[in-house]
Structures are given as structure tokens and as C-alpha cells.
Amino acid sequence: MWMLVLGLFIFLATHSVRVFAEPWRQGLIARTGANQYKVAYSVVSLLGFLLIIYGYGMARQAPIVLYSPPIFTKHIAALLTLVAFILLTAAYVPGTKLKAAVKHPMVLGVKTWAFAHLLANGTLHDVLLFGSFLVWAVLSFRAARKRDAADRISYPPGSAVRDVVNVIIGTALWAGVAFWAHGAWIGVRPFGM
Incomplete structure (x- = not known):
């Protein structure tokens, strides 16, 4: 179950940056560039998504x-x-x-x-x-x-x-x-x- 929770945290936190930390997001984009930000955002989101899939599959085995x-x-x-x-x-x-x-x-x-x-x-x-x-x-x-x-x-x-x-x-x-x-x-x- 911990893997599902970790995946949800990573995925939803990544998708919440614009909601809760827009100034930080804009500063990061200004420092790293839009393309690098998008690549990092995608990689972290994908990691969270894969953890959600794996963790959910594991949790389904002992509901x-x-x-x-x-x-x-x-x-x-x-x-x-x-x-x-x-x-x-x-x-x-x-x-x-x-x-x-x-x-x-x-x-x-x-x-x-x-x-x-x-x-x-x-x-x-x-x-x-x-x-x-x-x-x-x-x-x-x-x-x-x-x-x-x-x-x-x-x-x-x-x-x-x-x-x-x-x-x-x-x-x-x-x-x-x-x-x-x-x-x-x-x-x-x-x-x-």
C-alpha cells in the first residue's frame, strides 16, 4: 500500500505545483528553461504514475x-x-x-x-x-x-x-x-x- 501512497503523493504533488506554488514554478522555469522544466515534470509525473499502477495492483491482491x-x-x-x-x-x-x-x-x-x-x-x-x-x-x-x-x-x-x-x-x-x-x-x- 505504501507504494500506492508514494505514487499518489509524487504524481499529485507534481500536478499541484501550479495550484499551490505558482511563483516557485515560474522561478524554476526562468532558471532552467521551459523545455528542461517540461522534461523534469514529465519524468517525475511518469515515476509517480508507474508507482500508482504498481502499488494499486499490489493492494488489489489483499483488499x-x-x-x-x-x-x-x-x-x-x-x-x-x-x-x-x-x-x-x-x-x-x-x-x-x-x-x-x-x-x-x-x-x-x-x-x-x-x-x-x-x-x-x-x-x-x-x-x-x-x-x-x-x-x-x-x-x-x-x-x-x-x-x-x-x-x-x-x-x-x-x-x-x-x-x-x-x-x-x-x-x-x-x-x-x-x-x-x-x-x-x-x-x-x-x-x-
């Missing part, structure tokens, strides 16, 4: 059950993860009304994904993994909205056609993960197929 969610929460989680995929996709499809409305769809998507998994999973390692990401996403979303207000950032209104494209791409990605990749990569088939 500690904290609560047993009712079966219907798995259906709610499936619907919420569809929403999460559409939000995550909106971060990359330019000019959507969705992005104009929520401003930071990726972070909101992570928040939705984490909450969905907490609804459907009740082991200690699940609560650590998804609870950590949920707390990070809540704090990150709040900080990003404050930055936008302070910098007076406005988002273009977007187009309904791009929203349709976004929903199609997000739904296709969700279906690929839900019906194949989740089972193949994680060993859990959300729909039992």
Missing part, C-alpha cells in the same frame, strides 16, 4: 473492504464516467460550448471520474486512489477558476457543431474503455462482458 456499495451504484458510475469522458474530450476539442461553460473540462472530468469510482468501489486502495484524485480535482478546479478571474480570462462562446463532435468522440472513447480496455488493462469489466 481491505471499507464499505460495500449497492449494485445500482455501478450503473450510476457507468453514466458518470460517460460524462467524465465527454468532459475530458472537451479539453482537446477546440471551440465547444461545453468548454466555454465549464472553463476547465479536464479537471471537472477527473472530478467526475473519481467520484463515480468512489460510488462503485469500497476498498481502502480504491478510496485512496479515487479519493486523492477527487480532492486534487476539487482544489485544482477552484484554483484554476480563481486564476481565470484574477487574469480576466474569457473563453470564446463555442459552436454547437463542435459540441456534437465532442460528444461523439467522448462517447466512442468511453465505449472503448468500458467495453474493452477497462477489462483488458485493469481486469474489471464494468458491464461484465
